[in-house]
Amino acid sequence: MSPATLTTLCALGWGVFLGAHLAFNGRWWPWLAVSLLPPPLFAAVPLALLMASAATGSESGLALAAGCLLAGWSQDGINYRALRRGSQPMAQSDGVRVVSWNTQHWNQGREPDRFYAFLHTLPADVYLLQEYLNGFEGGEVWDIDDEERLRREFPGHHLAVDNNAVTLSRFPLAAPPVPVGACSLRVDLRTPDGVLSTYNVHIPVQLTVMNPFGAAFFRDMRRRHEARRREYDALVADLLANPHPFLVSGDFNTSAAIGDIRRMPRTAHDAIGANRSLFPASWHARWRVRLWRIDWVFTSAGIRVGQYAFRDPGGLSDHLAQDVTITTTIEEMNH
Known part of the structure; x- marks a missing residue:
């Protein structure tokens, strides 16, 4: 077998895998384990195949590898918008600063x-x-009560606690907090520009560390797949029914390579374009090499994201903190 033929077969094999990934990812529960592949692979593999095809003179390999690179661009976790030369980010004092962690x-x-x-x-x-x-x-999980310390540390903020989430806001609440599903919290805030809905999100993790060859592993993976689906469904349903502009942020336990993120409605726009990093990563904060992003910020129409960065928590968590500043793009959101 010639090197060109071998390269073509490798490109074809990756193309078949990528097609299955795009078809099953986020839809068929056993694929949840496959979707844990590092997102950069979806750029690295076709790029390597492109170079190998060029070196061996495989035109069909070049075409297949290029097609795979284009088809998998949404899976690779690369922030292509960081390549564009844009305007300077707004000063944090110019908008509403939100920290999600x-x-x-x-x-x-x-x-x-x-x-x-x-x-x-x-x-x-x-x-x-x-x-x-x-x-x-x-x-085992134990509930805690740290409200007294929270109120003492943030005397100028209003506090909402539910679904193991804390929302602190210097803007008053426009309505009682609303638990969304079992793991998220919606809080409507009365800002000077109108009501802004914030969603404090924590989607359950995909897998439990256990023997991957035992029946218990697959039962647990299926159970977690269903739990994640319920949380996404509850979040999407509330977003679609919400008349207010919104900001959704938190730990989605979902990389760009995990199809569950496609469940977010089209009205929710990924804020990563305001981030300056080509390879934004929010996890693992304690490791020297950060892996990829599993924490996200989404905003609705009428909201502009001026700056978006990840902050090192100094060993306090395995997640970096998300630091985002937003402004409204219309004079009044709602009243």
């Missing part, structure tokens, strides 16, 4: 003073904090 079981096992000191380094108008709970071996 998975705290990894709040301040469990760490010094509370250091935990709150980190939050104060990011003086926000709105905080969307996930995992307001303590977790233990065996999957």
Whole structure:
């Protein structure tokens, strides 16, 4: 077999895999394990095939590899909009600053003073904090009550707590908080420009670390697939019925290569274009090399994202904090 033929077969094999990935990803529960592949592979593999095809003179390999690169661009986690030379980001004082962060079981096992000191380094108008709970071996979860400390640390903010989420806002609440599904919290805020709905999101993780060859592993994966589907369905249903402009942020436990993110409605626009990084990553914060993004920000029409960055929590969590500043693009959102 010639090198050109081998390269063509490799490109064809990747094309078949990519086609199956696009068809089954987010739709068939066993594919959830496959979707955990690193997103950069969906760019690295076809690029390697392009170079191999060029070196071996395989025209069919070139065509297949180029097609795979184009077909998989939405899966690779690359922020192509960072390549464009845009305007300077707005100053944080020019808009509403929102900090969203998975705290990894709040301040469990760490010094509370250091935990709150980190939050104060990011003086926000709105905080969307996930995992307001303590977790233990065996999957056991304990509810916690840190409201007294929260009110003392943020005296100028209004507090909403539900579904293991904390929303702190210097804007008053326009309505009682609304739990969405079992893991998210909607809070409508009365800003100077009108009502803004914030969604504090935490989608369940895909897999439990256990023997991947046992029946229990597949039962757990299917159960988690259904739980994730319920959470996405509840979130999407609430977004579609919501008459207010919205900001959705949190830990989706979903990379660009996981098809569940396609469940988000078209009215929810990914804010990553305001990020300056070509390879934005929010996880794993404690590792020297950050892997990829599983924390997201979405906004509706009428909201402009002026700046969007990830902040290192200094070992307090395995997630970086999302720091985003928004403004409205219309004079009045609603009243």
